[in-house]
Amino acid sequence: MSAPLLKVTGLKKAYGAIQAVGGVSFEVMPGEIFGVIGPNGSGKTTMFNSVLGQITPNEGSIELNGQNITGLSPLELNRRGVGRTFQTLQVFGKMSVRDNLLVAAQEHQGSMFSRMFAPGDSGLGAKADALIDQFRIRHVAHKKAGELSYGQQKLVDIAMAFMSEPALVLLDEPCAGVNPSLVGGISTLLKELNQSRSGSFIVIEHNMDFVMDLCHRIMVMVEGKVMAIGTPAEIRANKQVLDAYLGN
Numbered sequence: 559m560s561a562p563l564l565k566v567t568g569l570k571k572a573y574g575a576i577q578a579v580g581g582v583s584f585e586v587m588p589g590e591i592f593g594v595i596g597p598n599g600s601g602k603t604t605m606f607n608s609v610l611g612q613i614t615p616n617e618g619s620i621e622l623n624g625q626n627i628t629g630l631s632p633l634e635l636n637r638r639g640v641g642r643t644f645q646t647l648q649v650f651g652k653m654s655v656r657d658n659l660l661v662a663a664q665e666h667q668g669s670m671f672s673r674m675f676a677p678g679d680s681g682l683g684a685k686a687d688a689l690i691d692q693f694r695i696r697h698v699a700h701k702k703a704g705e706l707s708y709g710q711q712k713l714v715d716i717a718m719a720f721m722s723e724p725a726l727v728l729l730d731e732p733c734a735g736v737n738p739s740l741v742g743g744i745s746t747l748l749k750e751l752n753q754s755r756s757g758s759f760i761v762i763e764h765n766m767d768f769v770m771d772l773c774h775r776i777m778v779m780v781e782g783k784v785m786a787i788g789t790p791a792e793i794r795a796n797k798q799v800l801d802a803y804l805g806n
């Protein structure tokens with residue numbers, strides 16, 4: 559069996575008296591789509607932000623490819639192959655879709671100066687065009703992102719995370735606010751990206767049909783702790799999970 563891409567061990571984070579994450583351990587394998595579900599306030603976002611270097615955990619370790627990455631900055635993690643999407647859109651509404659992708663890659667390259675003042679392409683155009691085709695947004699590539707529907711902006715937002723060719727992408731509620739008719743398309747797209755780019759994903763999502771269809775394994779968090787980790791079939795059949803979460 560291959561070594562895990564990501565290994566999280568004993569992660570803890572408290573906000574005052576609130577133990578948001580209370581000792582969480584899990585592994586994500588290369589090429590795996592790993593779902594994270596749980597009720598509101600169960601610590602999913604806090605765990606995510608700890609892995610992404612956005613907050614510093616109180617305890618625990620995070621390893622990427624066997625290297626300790628605990629406490630590294632989001633930029634440093636991005637350079638090491640960790641990308642993310644946010645719950646809320648991060649696109650620049652007044653820039654074209656294609657320029658949004660170019661900016662996302664320049665950000666990965668790390669220079670705020672180049673991000674603000676580089677010429678439109680900087681050699682990244684081919685990458686942007688490949689993603690534009692893969693995301694089937696060629697017909698809107700030169701439109702201002704702010705003029706697109708929310709669902710299309712969400713696609714641009716996801717595409718931006720892939721400009722840096724990450725080995726691991728953390729997706730925070732990719733279906734939130736998206737018209738139900740587009741949810742299947744996002745799932746298909748993520749499966750294609752998983753195959754064609756052989757990346758690993760961690761996906762937080764409340765849409766159970768989406769998670770069960772997309773993910774290879776799922777972790778259920780309740781009150782800051784791991785209640786279960788298993789295949790979608792195992793999670794669906796887990797009585798404790800049904801009682802605490804899915805059965806509601």
Ligand SMILES: Nc1ncnc2c1ncn2[C@@H]1O[C@H](COP(=O)(O)OP(=O)(O)OP(=O)(O)O)[C@@H](O)[C@H]1O
Nearest residue numbers: 573576577578596597598599600601602603604605
């Ligand atoms: N910055 C913060 N300051 C204080 N408490 C916080 C902060 N962030 C999160 N919490 C608390 O930590 C707990 C876990 O929150 P978290 O956002 O990680 O849960 P979640 O599972 O992502 O929830 P949701 O599904 O609603 O996004 C909650 O009780 C929340 O109120």
